[in-house]
Amino acid sequence: MGMLQEGIIIVQLEHIRVRTHSDFAAMALPLGQGSGLLHWSCAAGNTNRRYEQMKVKRGRGLAGLALQIGRLLTWDAASGDAAKLHGMYRDCPVLMAEGLQAAAAVPLHSSLLPDAGLLLVGRRQPNAYSAAELLDVQTCAEALGDLL
Template sequence: MTDQIQQRIDQIKEDLQVDFVALALSTVNEVTKVRVIRWNYVAGNTNQHYQRIKLQVGKGIGGIVWRTGRAYQATELQKQPEKLVELPITRMEKLATIVAFPALEDGEVKGVLLVGYREETLITEDFLAVAKEKTDELLVYL
């Protein structure tokens, strides 16, 4: 199953013509009962630093989308030092424009899909609609 998910992430990167795509999934620590969100599948990464990112619900892009169950969008990220601290994946991958969507099933977040550009890019409504569709298609794997 993991190979299939990675292939889908690679395909989404090609379909959307973006620089970076990542899918965050979560696990719950059995002892502490704390949910940890990690970027498990990526395409277009420049390094392996994303593997060290562990987010809590409400923290970072993955955590914010996980908590709210709503899409998140940001631009000019490299010009905003405070955002780079709050959103570690954008700093590590030098992303300038990002959009993240929750993969929702019966109102519950199953994953978060992040797509991004390393250059400032205008995000259109059409792009948002297609990216949301791609997120929904991932649910069969989650």
């Protein structure tokens, strides 16, 4: 990804973060053909830069599960089955590193790549995303996918 494209994507992530009332927004891109791994390439609202060293493995944690099932997936610390929610949190290190208590992850698709990447938004308070906010996340993911 070139510096100009990265700058445009960071501006879009900041827009997504504000529009969805999130504290954090990040995009993960594939590491290579067939590796099954993605890396967090850009973020907005981050408290540190540890996300740059983290990977997303298909089927692991919130982000990996969203990638595997191919649709939006949400998590928040205040609801649901504690064991299941803990596993989705524990297996998604960016949630822990950023202190997120609620999150939504959605795969990105472009005209060239069906699995172009992943968008994750999150909050540092355990406030679940509303249906309208989740619709915004999906709309923003479609727009972000078009940039790839």
